[in-house]
Amino acid sequence: MAKKIKGPQVLTANLLSDGMVVFLGSDGTWRASIDAADMARTEDGAAALEARAAVFVRTNHVVDPYLIAVDDTGSGFVPVAFRERRRIAGPSVQPFFNTQPNGRLAFAG
Amino acid sequence: MYxxxxxxxxxxxxxxxxxxDQVNRRVSGDLTEEQFRPLRLMNGLxxxxxxxxLRVAIPYGTxxxxxMRQLAFIADEYDKGYGHFTTRQNIQFNWPKLPDVPDILEHLADVEMHAIQTSGNCIRNVTADQWAGATADEFEDPRPYAELxxxxxxxxxxxxxxxxxxxxAVTGAAADRAAIAYHDIGLRLKRNAAGETGFEVMVGGGMGRTPMLGATVRDWLQKEELLAYLEAIMRVYNLHGRRDNKYKARIKILVHELGAEEFTRQVEDEYARIDAPRIMPPPQELTRIxxxxxxxxYEELADQSPELARRMNENTDFAQWVDRNVVAHKQAGYAIVNISLKxxxxxxGDASAAQMRAVADLAEDKxxxxxxxxHEQNLVLPHVRKADLYEVWQSLKAHDLADANIGLATDIIACPGLDYCALATARSIPISQDISRRLGDITRQRDVGDLKIKISGCINACGHHHAGHIGILGLEKRGEEYYQITLGGSGDENASIGEIIGPGFSSETVTDAVETIVDTYVGLRQDGETFLDAYRRVGPDPFKEAVYATH
Amino acid sequence: MPLIKDGQFVADSWTVLEDEAEIPPNGDVIVSLERYISEVDVLVRRVGRVGVALENTADPEEIAPHLSDIDLISLTFPAFTDGRAYSQARQLRHHLGYGGELRATGSVLADQAGFLTQVGFDTFEVPSGQSIDVWNTASGSVTLAYQRGYEGSRKTRDKLQTSPAPQLTPDCAAVAGQTVPA
Structure with missing residues (x-):
């Protein structure tokens, strides 16, 4: 049964090999940029994202996949939850360690 | 050292x-993430x-x-050129890759180090007084017992x-620098009337969402019995500690729910049944350690160094550094040097690989x-000749390691917070940076005097905020970070838990609030009274009034 | 469930008896502690051995009076991270002198095998599909133990050390990089 969702969702996980934050892309690959993520607007769509991610868990490519709610700004996605915005922004104290290409866009802080 | x-x-x-082998099995899929997680955590990953x-154990901070050079090598080779020293006297590397971790562990093993049990639901790295074996106020060196x-x-x-x-945690000194009352087990070596040393055993201290100070379950334990007695405590906890709720699973909750008296009775019952001689190391093992x-x-030196006196006269910056960062050594002519990582x-607590190498060179030479x-996230050179202090200071200065702020307002403990930590609810490092800049003027810091500011980015309290004279807890509400302030905490031999002063502050106003608290103290202090003394005399009201009147 | 003993799969002669099930006249059966205590007279008079399954919240003391009549005790791990049964095993072996078979059931992972042996378990019920090679590699990867007074084949320092403890002078203790002779 599909989970209740609140607004548009994208699916995130960490790569098993280096722990990097990734998003399930529309082309079926895992992308570093949240803007390249496949977005679901329905519960069935979100469940389909989870089902696709589960395959990559079984093949030991990613760990801890989960859905996050995003705002679709038209030019990209911004996570609703503060923690998720921080998660893609990288450490604010050492910005040069930022691993995410769009960190600044995603976190206006 | 060992x-x-x-x-x-x-x-x-x-x-x-x-x-x-475990990493290989994880990568090949023989282990699921669920099975691997506890196994990797037990190795600090x-x-x-x-x-x-990756959290690397630095046993009792030694x-x-x-x-140290090997840590610098790992920082350069497998990380981004720095490491983070923690409140448990360990070091953390923030960017290792999973397949590299076994290699990193090999490099650590090459220099007699490891990451065993730096995480997980097991007995973590044992911590101790950072001045052990060097400080003048010690009954007995706790390090052999920490190593045991x-x-x-x-x-x-x-x-x-x-x-x-x-x-x-274990200490052998009168002054508690290891915060033993805040540990699951705190051990204090003390001396009885006959001049023998033994342990006072405290159990059930801790921070987290329910901060508690440990209760003494044994006022006097023969040193030889230590491991057998610990086994009794651990067994009672392993069998009866709560496993239904992660937030009630620490031993402090068991001690609290049973009552210290009943808990002690159960430990003593268990202890009476233990075949202690089978558990205890033979006497020659303790001698070996x-x-x-x-x-x-040590060299035979005069206690006073004319060279030191002359340099202090000539150079105010150096004199201030000696005043704050250098403390008395038990050996004549020597001093303990505290290196600020603040x-x-x-x-x-962050140090670059270059800084680590600089400290290593100094340790070797001086x-x-x-x-x-x-545990306050600084480093120590424990045995420096007084005559070498000026040279040491100059070397430290060249590597931005000579801040003369040990124990002052900018010597802030902060956990990694939401800049790194998956559990955090708010950032702590930027707040500590902001407070540090605000209160950073050295004349002002010296005027304010001893002040411990401690910041945690979530309720787990890794930044020890409960033990801060000024404690700050970062939380999140509706997408905004906010910060709760506690006052009056202390982790020393007169330990106390800080009390919340009222509603929290935004990230923009929390520094103002801290500054108001500091100014309020300066306004009401009596002669020679530290912040903590003043707080204990007047209580929270004057601080609350000042803070909430203006913010 | 496959059963491992001494590093190999072995046949399991024991049947776990539900509390409602009839007690068979012969064969080896494992019953709950409650059933054992309430039906001890029937159980000890039949042909076949009797084992008792203890919940991991049970106090081993409850079974102390019957230990000489019991040939197997099984202790359970609801999750491999729930370590209560380690201490129960230790109490059975050490405080109560239990010498019969001690069986680990539930979530039993190869990576725990060394610890389980050290506290006195001797048989292990493992998930089907468990490779014996993986089990033996994982359980044999550490051959040393710092803790004195535990069981199993891991060697403590006292057993490994043949030469006397090093004689260090204070000077040599402080020299960097020096390898201390074992």
């Missing part, structure tokens, strides 16, 4: 091989917010130059899957090859 013999070396190498994090416990707790067959993590902690090769506006890590 050196591995063949036994220790083989043990650590086997553990590395075992972990390599977390999956954090942005990457893996290092030599070779070990390090060995005993490593891959303990019975106590590796406890209800929750378990932290032990103690041999490694014999005093290093530059104004910096990240508390401190009988010893370095200590403090």
């Amino acid at each position: 050196r591995y013999d063949e036994f220790d070396t083989t043990f650590v190498r086997q553990r590395v091989d075992q972990f390599r 977390y999956l954090q917010l942005h990457a893996y994090m 290092l030599n130059a070779r070990q 416990m390090r060995q005993w707790s490593s891959l303990h067959p019975e106590f590796s899957f406890l209800p929750r993590k378990f932290k032990i 103690k041999t490694y902690f014999a005093p290093p090769a 530059p104004v506006g910096g990240v508390p 401190s009988l090859d010893e370095i200590r890590v403090t």
Whole structure:
């Protein structure tokens, strides 16, 4: 049964090999940029994202996949939850360690 | 300091091989993430917010130059050129890759180090007074017992899957610099009327969402009985500690729910049944360990150094640094040097690989090859000749390590917070940087005097905010970070838990609030009264009034 | 469930008896502690051995009076991270002198095997699909133990050390990088 969702969702996980934050892309690959993520607007769509991610868990490519709610700004996605915005922004104290290409866009802080 | 013999070396190498096998099985899929998680945690490997994090054990905060250089090598080779010293006297690397971790562990084993049990629901790295063996106020050096416990707790067959993590601290001095009252087990070496030393055993202290100070379950324990008695405590906890709720699983909750008296009775019952001689190390084993902690090769020196006096007269910056960062050594002519990892506006506890190498060089040349890590996230050169202090200071200055702020307002403890940590609810480092810049003027800091500001980025309290004279807890509400302030906490021999003063502050206003609190203290203090003394005299009201009137 | 003993799969002669099930006249049966205590007279008079399954919240003391009549005790791990049964095993072996078979059931992972042996378990019920090679590699990867007074084949320092403890002078203790002779 599909989970209740609140607004548009994208699916995130960490790569098993280096722990990097990734998003399930529309082309079926895992992308570093949240803007390249496949977005679901329905519960069935979100469940389909989870089902696709589960395959990559079984093949030991990613760990801890989960859905996050995003705002679709038209030019990209911004996570609703503060923690998720921080998660893609990288450490604010050492910005040069930022691993995410769009960190600044995603976190206006 | 302790050196591995063949036994220790083989043990650590086997553990590395075992972990390599576990990593291989994880990558191949023989282990699921659910199965692997507890196994990797027991080797200090977390999956954090942005990457893996490897926490390396620095047993009771003791290092030599070779070990520090190896940490610098790992920082350069496998990380981004820096490491983070923690409140448990360990070091964390923030960017290792999973397949590299077994190699990193090999490099650590090469210098007699490991990451065993730096995480997980097991007995964690045993911590101790960072000045152990050097300080003038010591009854007995706690390090041999810390080492004994390090060995005993490593891959303990019975106590590796406890209800929750378990932290032990030990001190042998009158002044408590190890915050023993805030540990699951706190041990204090003390002296009785007959002049013998023994342990006072405290159980059930801790921070987290329910901060508690430990209760004394044994006022006097013969030193030889230590491991057997610990086994009794651990068994009662392993069998009866709560496993239904992670937030109630620490031993402090068991002690609290049973009452200290009943808990003590259960421990003593269990202890009475234990075949202690089978558990206890033979006397020659303690002698073997103690041999490694014999005093290093001090020179016979006059206690006063004319060279030091002259330099202090000539150079105010140096004199201020000596005043704050250098403390008395038990050996004539020597001093303990505290190296601040808290530059104004910096990240508390972070050190670059270059800084680590600089400290290693200094340790080798000027401190009988010893370095200590403090739970306040600073470093120590424990055995420096007074006549060398000026030269040491100059070297430290060249590497931005000469801040003269030990124990002052900018010597802030901060956990990694939401800049790194997957559990955090708010950032702590930027707040500490902001406060540090605000209060950073050294004249002002010296005027304010002893002040411990401690910041945690979530309720787990890794930044020890409950023990801060000013404690700050970062939380999140509706997408905004906010910060709760507590006052009056202390982790020393007169430990106390800080009290919340009222509603929290935004990230923009929390520094103002802290400054108001500091100014309020300056306004009401009596002669020679520290912040904590003043708070204990007047209570929270004047501070609350000042803070909430203006913010 | 496959059963491992001494590093190999072995046949399991024991049947776990539900509390409602009839007690068979012969064969080896494992019953709950409650059933054992309430039906001890029937159980000890039949042909076949009797084992008792203890919940991991049970106090081993409850079974102390019957230990000489019991040939197997099984202790359970609801999750491999729930370590209560390690201490129960230790109490059975050490405080109560239990010498019969001690069986680990539930979530039993190869990586725990060394610890389980050290606290006195001797048989292990493992998930089907468990490879014996993986089991033996994982359980044998550490051959040393710091803890004195535990069971199993891991060697403590006292057993490994043949040469006397090193004689360090204070001077040599402080020298960097020096390898201390074992």
